[in-house]
Amino acid sequence: MAQAMSTALGDIHSENETMSRMNSTRLDNSQIPGYDPAFATIINVEKFCTPLICVCGLIGNTLSTITFLRNPLRRAPCSLYLASRGISDNGFLLSLLMTWVSSTFDLRLSQVKGVCQCIIFMTYLCGCVSVWLCVFITFENFLLIQTPFIARRVCCNNVSKTCITILVVTAIVIYNTSLWIINEDCTHNPSYSSLTQVLVYSDTLLTLVIPTVIIFVLLSVIAYKLIRIYHIRRLHANMIAKLTDRQNNKPPIIPLAKVTRMLFVVSFTFFILNVPSHVIRLSLLIGSFTKGNTTAPFVQATIQTTFQLIYYLSFSVNLGVYAAFGSNFRKVFKETFCSSYLQARPVYVPTEAVNLVRHRSHSMNNDEPNDVTSLMIDKNGIRPFYNR
Numbered sequence: 001m002a003q004a005m006s007t008a009l010g011d012i013h014s015e016n017e018t019m020s021r022m023n024s025t026r027l028d029n030s031q032i033p034g035y036d037p038a039f040a041t042i043i044n045v046e047k048f049c050t051p052l053i054c055v056c057g058l059i060g061n062t063l064s065t066i067t068f069l070r071n072p073l074r075r076a077p078c079s080l081y082l083a084s085r086g087i088s089d090n091g092f093l094l095s096l097l098m099t100w101v102s103s104t105f106d107l108r109l110s111q112v113k114g115v116c117q118c119i120i121f122m123t124y125l126c127g128c129v130s131v132w133l134c135v136f137i138t139f140e141n142f143l144l145i146q147t148p149f150i151a152r153r154v155c156c157n158n159v160s161k162t163c164i165t166i167l168v169v170t171a172i173v174i175y176n177t178s179l180w181i182i183n184e185d186c187t188h189n190p191s192y193s194s195l196t197q198v199l200v201y202s203d204t205l206l207t208l209v210i211p212t213v214i215i216f217v218l219l220s221v222i223a224y225k226l227i228r229i230y231h232i233r234r235l236h237a238n239m240i241a242k243l244t245d246r247q248n249n250k251p252p253i254i255p256l257a258k259v260t261r262m263l264f265v266v267s268f269t270f271f272i273l274n275v276p277s278h279v280i281r282l283s284l285l286i287g288s289f290t291k292g293n294t295t296a297p298f299v300q301a302t303i304q305t306t307f308q309l310i311y312y313l314s315f316s317v318n319l320g321v322y323a324a325f326g327s328n329f330r331k332v333f334k335e336t337f338c339s340s341y342l343q344a345r346p347v348y349v350p351t352e353a354v355n356l357v358r359h360r361s362h363s364m365n366n367d368e369p370n371d372v373t374s375l376m377i378d379k380n381g382i383r384p385f386y387n388r
Helices: 037-068 079-104 115-146 148-154 157-179 190-243 255-291 298-313 318-325 327-337 339-344 352-365
Strands: 375-378 381-384
Touching: 037 079, 037 298, 037 318, 037 327, 079 115, 079 157, 079 318, 115 148, 115 157, 115 190, 115 255, 157 190, 190 255, 255 298, 255 318, 318 327, 327 339
Parallel strands: none
Antiparallel strands: 375 381
């Protein structure tokens, strides 16, 4: 949760904490008595890893988005969802990078009128859109493996565009309140304390509880189906091998599993990288609700910061996942970004002797006279003249 929007859990204590992802409820050091070297170490790690994660993620998401929008990949299942997710992830990473730059170089961007509100709004919007795009990807993958005939009608660009549009519009309607419940100095407006608390809990429900449950259930069903299909294909392969008295040591080819493999890994990676941060966030939220206490010990703050860095990785590792598990993605990526390099490589230029051999071969194929001694070279190069 963006710290500015989660005043039910604590006040804003620093500009860097203000723009920590809404999944986080980081506490200021002044709230925690004593000092812990582990916590100081993880803070320094975060300081240097955050810009690296942001820059690598911005570059990777941009390249992957361009690749998914290229033909023929844009007609593949979930390509529009994946391309839109790259744009949304870039919006989140850009907001995070702006906060890091402002905090590290003491630019005090939070004091600029409208900047803090826009950054918080973009953090909320992009975080919500990204997680629900992952839900859409997982659901479409579920349809592809569970009901492929229905998937042919549902998994199309028109449906994807409609779902993306509805998602973005809904997120804007819900989170536009963050633009006017935060003061110009990036502090909470006391007049909207109740509304802020409602937004905090609503965001927890929309971006944490519901998507996590949906993705977990769908991934479990997809994994079960894939294992079952693989087992059936293995039994069929063994039966055929026994009937034909042939030894079949090669694993069965499962086209359906190959198609859905990358989408499964995308959803699974997103789930694994998000769960730790969600768990610590939910525990803090429940603790503040039941005990009314936002103070966390150093151990909990250290774990929270570590899980938050892992959460940031879910916005920046997309290109690596696509390249590692998507053969079609690798092919289109090479054609898009490496073709100019391959074309720029030096090309072997045939010599006159090679041209002569090619001409003789062409002449023989056309049943024409082909005497080497009858070739004459003029000033413009090799040109054949045949003796009549």
